[in-house]
Amino acid sequence: MKGIFKKLMIGTAAITLVAGLAACSDSEKASGDTKSNYPTKPIEIVVPAGAGGDTDLNTRIMAKAMEKEIGKPLVVTNVTGAGGTAGTQKVNDAKADGYTVLAFHNSIILNKIYGLVDYTYSDMKVAGVGVLDQSNTFLVSKNSEFKTIDELVDYAKANPKKVSVATEVGSMTYMQILQFEEQTGVEFNIVDVGGASDKITALLGGRVDIVPTSLGLVKGYLESGDFVPLGVMAEERLEDAPDIKTFKEQGIDLVVDKVFLWAFPKDTPDDVVATFTEAMSKAVENETYQNEIKKSWLSPVYLNPEEASKKLAEIEAEYEELYKLTEGQ
Structure with a gap:
C-alpha cells in the first residue's frame, strides 16, 4: 500500500508541476500578446x-x-x-x-x-x-522703419521702451523677447495681446512694431509682402528660406528651437x-x-x-x- 501511495503522490506532484509550467507559459504568452497587439483601438x-x-x-x-x-x-x-x-x-x-x-x-x-x-x-x-x-523670427510690417536687426537695436537703445513688441506673457515668444533684451541691452515695451492670431492682428493694425512668431504661421503674409522677417533664430539659414539671414549673422547669438x-x-x-x-x-x-x-x-x-x-x-x-x-x- 505504501508503494502505491508513494507513486500516487509522485504522479500528483508531476501533474501539478506540468500544470504550473503551462500556466506560466500561458501567462507569458498573454503578456507577449499584449505587447505585440498594441494598439487595438484608435x-x-x-x-x-x-x-x-x-x-x-x-x-x-x-x-x-x-x-x-x-x-x-x-x-x-x-x-x-x-x-x-x-x-x-x-x-x-x-x-x-x-x-x-x-x-x-x-x-x-x-x-x-x-x-x-x-x-x-x-x-x-x-x-x-x-x-x-527653427524658423522663429521677429516680424515687422512692410511700412516699418526697421529693415534690419541693427536698425532695430540702434533705435531701441536710443529710445528705451519706445519699440512695442507683441507677446503673451509667459509664452515662448515672451522668452524670446527677454533673451533678445538680455543680449542687446535694449528695453522694449512688451505688450500682452494674446495668442498667435491676436499678435498678427495687432501688427496688421499698426498697434505694435514687432511680432515674434514662426515663419510658417504667417506664410501668406510673407508671400503678399505685408510682413517682413528681420531674421531667423537658427544656427544656419533655413534651406527653404535662404534669403533670410540668421540673428547670429547679424551679431545676435540667439538660437531658438x-x-x-x-x-x-x-x-x-x-x-x-x-x-x-x-x-x-x-x-x-x-x-x-x-x-x-x-x-x-x-x-x-x-x-x-x-x-x-x-x-x-x-x-x-x-x-x-x-x-x-x-x-x-
Missing part, C-alpha cells in the same frame, strides 16, 4: 491649443503619417484653456494604457516654471520628437511607449511627411525619448535663468 492625441495653429497643424501631419505605421487611427482632440494646462492635465489624468497621448511644445516647461502646474515633461513618459521649428514633443502619462507601460516611438521614427522617415512639414519651414527631425528629454532639459535650464531675471518685476 489613439487619442491631445493638442492643448486651438485648431489652425502650428501645434495643431504639425500634430495632424504627424498623426496622418503615423497611422500608416501603427495601424490604427490617431484622433486629434483640441483642448484649449489656461495656456495649454487644460490639455496637459487631461493627459496626466488619463488612464495610462497608451490610448491618450500629449502633443505639445516648449510651453509645457514654461507652465511649470510660472507655477501654473506642478508637473512638466519629465513627469511624463516622452515618446519622442518628430519636428523642430521650438520642440514638438509627444508624451504619455507617467505609468504607461514601457513596451507600449516603445511601439509608439518606433512608429514615430518610421513616420519621420516618410518622404510625404517630410515634404508636408517642410512647406512650413520646419525641420522633420526625429529625437528618441532620451534625445528629446536631453534637448528639453537644455531648454528648461535656459528658461529658468531667464525667469530669475524677471522675478519680482
Whole structure:
C-alpha cells in the first residue's frame, strides 16, 4: 500500500508541476500578446491649443503619417484653456494604457516654471520628437522703419521702451523677447495681446512694431509682402528660406528651437511607449511627411525619448535663468 501511495503522490506532484509550467507559459504568452497587439483601438492625441495653429497643424501631419505605421487611427482632440494646462492635465489624468497621448511644445516647461502646474515633461513618459521649428523670427510690417536687426537695436537703445513688441506673457515668444533684451541691452515695451492670431492682428493694425512668431504661421503674409522677417533664430539659414539671414549673422547669438514633443502619462507601460516611438521614427522617415512639414519651414527631425528629454532639459535650464531675471518685476 505504501508503494502505491508513494507513486500516487509522485504522479500528483508531476501533474501539478506540468500544470504550473503551462500556466506560466500561458501567462507569458498573454503578456507577449499584449505587447505585440498594441494598439487595438484608435489613439487619442491631445493638442492643448486651438485648431489652425502650428501645434495643431504639425500634430495632424504627424498623426496622418503615423497611422500608416501603427495601424490604427490617431484622433486629434483640441483642448484649449489656461495656456495649454487644460490639455496637459487631461493627459496626466488619463488612464495610462497608451490610448491618450500629449502633443505639445516648449510651453509645457514654461507652465511649470510660472507655477501654473506642478508637473512638466519629465513627469511624463516622452515618446519622442518628430519636428523642430527653427524658423522663429521677429516680424515687422512692410511700412516699418526697421529693415534690419541693427536698425532695430540702434533705435531701441536710443529710445528705451519706445519699440512695442507683441507677446503673451509667459509664452515662448515672451522668452524670446527677454533673451533678445538680455543680449542687446535694449528695453522694449512688451505688450500682452494674446495668442498667435491676436499678435498678427495687432501688427496688421499698426498697434505694435514687432511680432515674434514662426515663419510658417504667417506664410501668406510673407508671400503678399505685408510682413517682413528681420531674421531667423537658427544656427544656419533655413534651406527653404535662404534669403533670410540668421540673428547670429547679424551679431545676435540667439538660437531658438521650438520642440514638438509627444508624451504619455507617467505609468504607461514601457513596451507600449516603445511601439509608439518606433512608429514615430518610421513616420519621420516618410518622404510625404517630410515634404508636408517642410512647406512650413520646419525641420522633420526625429529625437528618441532620451534625445528629446536631453534637448528639453537644455531648454528648461535656459528658461529658468531667464525667469530669475524677471522675478519680482
